[in-house]
Amino acid sequence: MRQFSLLSRTAGAAFMTPAGVLIGAFVIAPFFWVIYVSFTNRTLLGRTALNPEFVGLANYISLFDAGSFFTRGEFGFSLILTVQFVLFSALIGQAVLGMLLAWMLQSVPKSLKRLTEMVVIAAWILPEVVIAFAWFAFLDYDDGTLNMIMDALGLPRGDWLLSFPFWVIVVFNTWRGTAFSMMLFNSAFSSIPPSYFQAADVAGASSWQKFRDIGLPLIRGHVVTDLILITMWTFNVFTPFLLTAGGPSYRTEILPIYTYRVAFRDFEFGKGAAVGVIVMLINLVFALFYLWVARKRTAKVVA
Amino acid sequence: MASVSFDSVTKRFGDFTAVSNLGITIGDGEFVCLLGPSGCGKTTTLRMIAGLETPSAGRVMIGERDVTFMHPKDRKISMVFQDYALYPHMNLADNIAYPLKVRGESQEKRHARAREVADILKIGQLLERMPSQISGGQQQRTSLARALVYPSDVYLFDEPLSNLDAKLRLEARGFLNHLQRDLGMTAVYVTHDQAEAMALATRIAVMDAGIVVQYAPPLEVYRRPATTFVANFVGNPPMNLLPVEAMISDGALHLKAVGLATAPLRVTRAAAKALESGKSLTLGVRPEHLSLASGGEENTIAGQLFANENMGPEALVTLEREDAARFTARIFTDEMVALEGRVTLGFSSDHIHLFDERGLRLPLDHEED
Numbered sequence: 048m049r050q051f052s053l054l055s056r057t058a059g060a061a062f063m064t065p066a067g068v069l070i071g072a073f074v075i076a077p078f079f080w081v082i083y084v085s086f087t088n089r090t091l092l093g094r095t096a097l098n099p100e101f102v103g104l105a106n107y108i109s110l111f112d113a114g115s116f117f118t119r120g121e122f123g124f125s126l127i128l129t130v131q132f133v134l135f136s137a138l139i140g141q142a143v144l145g146m147l148l149a150w151m152l153q154s155v156p157k158s159l160k161r162l163t164e165m166v167v168i169a170a171w172i173l174p175e176v177v178i179a180f181a182w183f184a185f186l187d188y189d190d191g192t193l194n195m196i197m198d199a200l201g202l203p204r205g206d207w208l209l210s211f212p213f214w215v216i217v218v219f220n221t222w223r224g225t226a227f228s229m230m231l232f233n234s235a236f237s238s239i240p241p242s243y244f245q246a247a248d249v250a251g252a253s254s255w256q257k258f259r260d261i262g263l264p265l266i267r268g269h270v271v272t273d274l275i276l277i278t279m280w281t282f283n284v285f286t287p288f289l290l291t292a293g294g295p296s297y298r299t300e301i302l303p304i305y306t307y308r309v310a311f312r313d314f315e316f317g318k319g320a321a322v323g324v325i326v327m328l329i330n331l332v333f334a335l336f337y338l339w340v341a342r343k344r345t346a347k348v349v350a
Numbered sequence: 351m352a353s354v355s356f357d358s359v360t361k362r363f364g365d366f367t368a369v370s371n372l373g374i375t376i377g378d379g380e381f382v383c384l385l386g387p388s389g390c391g392k393t394t395t396l397r398m399i400a401g402l403e404t405p406s407a408g409r410v411m412i413g414e415r416d417v418t419f420m421h422p423k424d425r426k427i428s429m430v431f432q433d434y435a436l437y438p439h440m441n442l443a444d445n446i447a448y449p450l451k452v453r454g455e456s457q458e459k460r461h462a463r464a465r466e467v468a469d470i471l472k473i474g475q476l477l478e479r480m481p482s483q484i485s486g487g488q489q490q491r492t493s494l495a496r497a498l499v500y501p502s503d504v505y506l507f508d509e510p511l512s513n514l515d516a517k518l519r520l521e522a523r524g525f526l527n528h529l530q531r532d533l534g535m536t537a538v539y540v541t542h543d544q545a546e547a548m549a550l551a552t553r554i555a556v557m558d559a560g561i562v563v564q565y566a567p568p569l570e571v572y573r574r575p576a577t578t579f580v581a582n583f584v585g586n587p588p589m590n591l592l593p594v595e596a597m598i599s600d601g602a603l604h605l606k607a608v609g610l611a612t613a614p615l616r617v618t619r620a621a622a623k624a625l626e627s628g629k630s631l632t633l634g635v636r637p638e639h640l641s642l643a644s645g646g647e648e649n650t651i652a653g654q655l656f657a658n659e660n661m662g663p664e665a666l667v668t669l670e671r672e673d674a675a676r677f678t679a680r681i682f683t684d685e686m687v688a689l690e691g692r693v694t695l696g697f698s699s700d701h702i703h704l705f706d707e708r709g710l711r712l713p714l715d716h717e718e719d
Contacts (some may be wrong), residue, residue, distance in 0.1 A: 246435035250449035
């Protein structure tokens with residue numbers, strides 16, 4: 048087949064150049080810079096700020112030091128915390144809740160469906176800082192909305208951010224991200240011919256049977272895509288920092304916050320860069336897996 | 351098996367009235383076709399029996415049960431969908447057995463039953479295949495098998511043959527007719543193909559703009575169409591309709607139109623009262639009741655030859671009159687009909703249909719009323 052193009056090669060290249068330069072300067076160069084820094088003992092202040100030395104794998108070795116690996120505030124603790132965070136807030140929270148909402152939306156009047164979509168999407172498009180502040184105000188001990196509700200119901204007040212910091216960021220991230228899964232599943236369900244469900248209705252299937260036997264198997268590909276994407280996003284999310292700043296005492300210090308603390312609060316650039324590289328490798332695995340699944344799906348559609 | 355009845359059922363979608371004051375009853379063991387052009391409300395009617403639509407007013411009964419607001423799964427019905435609605439991720443055996451699965455039958459039992467039904471429908475050797483690996487006709491049978499795999503009070507068909515090519519459609523139609531004879535099921539069958547309705551139905555409900563215009567056995571619909579709409583919709587090619595003027599003299603009715611000569615007609619006493627000279631009527635003659643005639647006789651119509659189509663066992667001869675109206679005759683001959691110029695077609699008084707100015711049938715004397 049002949050390829051038709053809107054622009055000549057030269058014109059196309061000219062249009063690409065500004066973006067190329069920016070991406071080169073701010074994405075690709077730092078990428079290699081971080082890898083380089085992770086092998087040095089570069090810091091912000093002191094002798095090593097001016098003359099960083101090449102330390103080989105020392106930064107990596109210190110991250111995986113068996114003696115302190117699982118100690119609070121260390122890399123291993125943060126990694127396990129992040130895995131739990133992803134498990135509860137992304138896989139169980141966002142995906143399951145999103146699926147539940149999307150499935151329920153299939154059988155409600157159109158107006159209610161629109162309204163629900165609007166509300167959920169609003170939670171998704173609001174700026175992170177605004178949401179974080181709203182949640183902070185909601186959970187505040189003295190004047191928070193939640194404690195006022197508890198008062199009104201005659202229930203004891205709670206210092207939520209201090210007592211349950213991990214569950215606070217889990218609920219926060221679930222609330223924040225469910226919209227995406229819901230919309231993705233919703234459009235996936237809508238792409239199934241209505242007659243499939245009607246035939247099941249007539250045949251006598253319950254809502255759960257329709258979900259288990261028809262809805263879920265037919266959107267399996269979308270589910271895998273969704274799980275990979277929200278896992279990646281949650282793995283890299285920094286917003287909980289605005290609520291808890293990683294505390295109290297490192298109890299909500301997920302990997303992005305840990306990286307930030309090491310590099311920009313403790314000013315250990317070398318060690319921070321090493322964490323960055325490891326996170327990058329983990330993300331690479333997710334991304335490759337995602338691309339592999341996506342390619343497999345496309346191939347299936349074409350065949 | 352059970353009967354189905356509609357009690358003044360109306361269905362509105364916003365401002366649009368899809369079905370208006372429907373009151374038909376489908377008897378136990380009857381095969382009723384809902385026939386009409388697209389948008390006439392036939393599919394909506396079917397979906398109200400299935401419970402996929404809820405009436406805006408009125409009641410739907412299956413047997414003695416009021417099912418108006420009942421969920422489809424509680425109605426004891428089966429339905430075959432236009433697009434077959436086969437599940438692409440299940441093989442044929444699982445597709446056919448799905449209604450049994452939701453009823454909690456064991457895998458062994460339901461696959462045995464699926465095989466039984468599939469064998470009847472001649473798709474027993476395909477049970478391991480996926481729906482995408484079989485032909486359209488086989489998909490159609492699979493969806494039929496899924497409807498037949500469990501006992502139902504009523505079987506519903508939503509244009510099940512419309513996605514098949516012409517040859518397969520004839521074959522499937524014959525098969526459905528055979529099945530109906532075997533099982534004696536109560537069936538409601540939606541179609542826009544009058545030949546399908548004629549071939550399958552014990553009664554046809556002809557629908558137009560949300561209203562049942564005629565509800566009668568196929569031959570009755572064919573022989574005595576209630577309105578010009580039915581006359582035009584049933585029969586292939588459709589009935590020839592010609593505007594004429596009524597003239598009463600000596601108690602007999604004469605029809606006047608250019609190029610038309612008719613013998614005096616006897617109308618029933620009731621009809622005669624409503625008639626007077628000068629009233630405009632519509633004359634209808636079916637193509638198969640026209641034959642070639644020489645000019646000037648009684649009961650003839652003349653015009654210029656417009657088309658002469660040889661179909662094998664028959665020829666379709668169409669003439670065009672001065673007012674651009676066309677008349678088509680089906681001449682039953684396997685000879686080539688040689689015609690040119692002015693053509694005259696003849697018909698018998700026994701095969702004349704008359705409709706009043708509102709398009710309603712006027713009974714003639716030779717039809718017993």
